[in-house]
Amino acid sequence: MIVFLAGQKLPGDPGRAILGPLAQESGVRQLDHKLGVDRPLLTQYDAWVTNLLHGDLGTSYEYNRPIAPMIRTALANSLKLALVAFLMCVPLSILAGVVAALSYGNWPDRTISVIGLSALGLPEFVSGVFLILIFGIWLNVLPLDATPPPGAGPGTQVYHLIMPAIPITLVLFGYIMRMARAGTIAVLDADYTRTAVLKGLPRRTVILRHVLPNALLPTITVVATQVGYMVGGLVLVEYLFHYQGIGALTYNAATNKDFPMLEAAVLVIGIIYLVCTLVADIAYTLLNPRLRLAAD
Amino acid sequence: MSATAAPIEPSGAVDAGSASTLRREVWRELRHSRSFLIGMTIVLVWTVCAVAGYHIGPYTPFEQNLNAVNTAPSGSHWFGTDQVGRDVFSRVIAGARSVMLVAFAATLLGTILGTVLGLITGYLRGWVDESLSRLIDALLALPVVVTAVLVVAALGPSSITVALCIGVIFAPLIARTVRTAVIQERELDYITAARLRDERGSYIMFSELLPNVMPPIMVEFTVRLGYAIFTVASLSFLGLGIQLPTPDWGLDISQNISVVSAGYWWEVLFAAAAIASLVIGINLVADAIEKAME
Numbered sequence: 001m002i003v004f005l006a007g008q009k010l011p012g013d014p015g016r017a018i019l020g021p022l023a024q025e026s027g028v029r030q031l032d033h034k035l036g037v038d039r040p041l042l043t044q045y046d047a048w049v050t051n052l053l054h055g056d057l058g059t060s061y062e063y064n065r066p067i068a069p070m071i072r073t074a075l076a077n078s079l080k081l082a083l084v085a086f087l088m089c090v091p092l093s094i095l096a097g098v099v100a101a102l103s104y105g106n107w108p109d110r111t112i113s114v115i116g117l118s119a120l121g122l123p124e125f126v127s128g129v130f131l132i133l134i135f136g137i138w139l140n141v142l143p144l145d146a147t148p149p150p151g152a153g154p155g156t157q158v159y160h161l162i163m164p165a166i167p168i169t170l171v172l173f174g175y176i177m178r179m180a181r182a183g184t185i186a187v188l189d190a191d192y193t194r195t196a197v198l199k200g201l202p203r204r205t206v207i208l209r210h211v212l213p214n215a216l217l218p219t220i221t222v223v224a225t226q227v228g229y230m231v232g233g234l235v236l237v238e239y240l241f242h243y244q245g246i247g248a249l250t251y252n253a254a255t256n257k258d259f260p261m262l263e264a265a266v267l268v269i270g271i272i273y274l275v276c277t278l279v280a281d282i283a284y285t286l287l288n289p290r291l292r293l294a295a296d
Numbered sequence: 297m298s299a300t301a302a303p304i305e306p307s308g309a310v311d312a313g314s315a316s317t318l319r320r321e322v323w324r325e326l327r328h329s330r331s332f333l334i335g336m337t338i339v340l341v342w343t344v345c346a347v348a349g350y351h352i353g354p355y356t357p358f359e360q361n362l363n364a365v366n367t368a369p370s371g372s373h374w375f376g377t378d379q380v381g382r383d384v385f386s387r388v389i390a391g392a393r394s395v396m397l398v399a400f401a402a403t404l405l406g407t408i409l410g411t412v413l414g415l416i417t418g419y420l421r422g423w424v425d426e427s428l429s430r431l432i433d434a435l436l437a438l439p440v441v442v443t444a445v446l447v448v449a450a451l452g453p454s455s456i457t458v459a460l461c462i463g464v465i466f467a468p469l470i471a472r473t474v475r476t477a478v479i480q481e482r483e484l485d486y487i488t489a490a491r492l493r494d495e496r497g498s499y500i501m502f503s504e505l506l507p508n509v510m511p512p513i514m515v516e517f518t519v520r521l522g523y524a525i526f527t528v529a530s531l532s533f534l535g536l537g538i539q540l541p542t543p544d545w546g547l548d549i550s551q552n553i554s555v556v557s558a559g560y561w562w563e564v565l566f567a568a569a570a571i572a573s574l575v576i577g578i579n580l581v582a583d584a585i586e587k588a589m590e
Contacts, residue, residue, distance in 0.1 A: 117580075122571075122576075123526050123530045125529075125530060126549075126575075136557075266446070
């Protein structure tokens with residue numbers, strides 16, 4: 001939370017930022033007073049924390065409107081985008097990772113690994129540009145605008161979100177696929193897998209019952225920790241596709257020195273990150289009998 | 297007698313020159329690695345562009361020809377021209393400089409800071425280690441791009457801010473790797489011997505430990521360089537890095553993406569392809585080095 005104190009301490013005069021460089025000094029000072037930013041830092045911090053505990057995120061300097069509803073709308077938009085990305089990415093990358101591991105060293109493994117490595121390194125806006133050119137311009141099959149027309153049904157909304165979701169999917173694909181592959185390879189080597197094979201169980205049963213549940217344990221943790229990383233990707237993707245999500249909100253607040261908005265947005269991102277890490281830990285414990293016993 | 301003496305001699309020699317033997321072995325492995333050769337070729341081509349790019353293009357990257365704006369690729373403009381009639385090919389070649397320079401500076405800074413931090417935390421342990429590790433955890437609580445957006449927006453956009461910011465964010469990540477290597481290394485006999493000789497801590501850290509933890513640092517450096525290019529390009533795309541009219545891939549893409557819907561695809565495609573090839577090249581090299589070190 002001390003991080004937010006740093007946010008308040010950042011150089012840059014909000015009054016000046018709102019009124020522009022040509023405004024008179026007296027006007028700037030008057031606005032600073034109205035916003036309360038000329039008060040001592042501790043008083044400001046105290047007021048901020050007190051309001052926060054009452055569920056009040058404050059008022060945006062830039063829009064002169066309460067922040068909470070704006071954050072809520074942006075968050076809902078980002079969650080839709082993230083959900084589309086996740087639904088495309090997680091099953092696909094786990095499948096790819098397992099297929100790669102099962103054909104370890106052969107061509108499917110090598111092809112998937114090369115794709116994963118390239119996907120991992122490409123910045124979201126670069127793959128976004130390729131997608132815009134290929135699907136938006138040349139093939140003209142996907143809409144360029146991520147925001148659907150007002151009143152659009154869920155189907156249309158998803159249709160508009162497919163293209164922005166793919167760049168996020170690609171980066172996550174690299175990570176999750178690698179983990180799934182490494183996990184599966186390790187489990188395939190384990191004694192209990194050999195036992196299952198030697199018992200004469202069909203390959204299908206061995207893979208579904210013995211290999212997958214154990215191989216995917218570390219993958220779950222990666223999926224959850226990647227959510228935090230994904231927010232970074234959202235900043236870029238929402239900027240590229242002009243989508244009003246939490247990433248775009250943070251970026252605008254930062255460039256416009258809208259400190260209350262910036263602090264609220266970063267706070268929300270931090271909380272999401274923490275919750276995801278916690279969920280990952282809980283899921284991991286529930287799925288791993290060894291940890292469950294140790295806790296008892 | 298000479299037959300029995302022979303096996304003893306090499307074992308002594310290996311001890312003295314183990315670092316250079318390792319380097320030679322890694323090098324031999326790398327020379328036969330296809331991904332290393334491909335990656336290195338890509339990186340070298342872009343390095344040449346970064347050094348001489350302003351002079352080897354057919355036009356200068358700033359030259360505007362208002363009689364030829366938004367022209368499609370042709371014989372006189374291989375990659376076409378942009379909205380103010382600048383030659384895209386020349387700008388793509390010259391654009392290698394800013395991203396590579398900033399990414400390299402950021403990675404170097406991060407590696408030096410991280411190595412010093414890792415040596416100190418790994419060697420001293422105790423409360424120094426504890427408090428530094430907490431600080432590192434706090435720094436890593438936010439996604440890199442978000443932290444960078446905050447810092448750069450506060451301090452104002454510039455290449456130096458971007459390099460400093462990425463370097464400082466990378467330092468704890470590199471420190472973690474170095475610390476793990478140091479903790480394994482500090483239990484070995486030569487460190488105990490140095491301590492019994494009553495050497496100073498700084499001498500042990502930088503003259504005894506450092507040369508022996510160099511391999512993981514080298515791997516970390518190449519891996520981080522890939523990430524640095526990723527982040528630098530992303531930040532300049534957001535307009536937070538280098539400013540116009542300097543040719544820069546990320547910046548040029550964000551400047552020209554709005555006219556793509558009018559069909560001027562060449563104004564963004566080649567810069568995007570340039571970033572993609574550089575990132576893939578460095579990742580291929582990093583991957584090969586990592587494999588060879590094992």
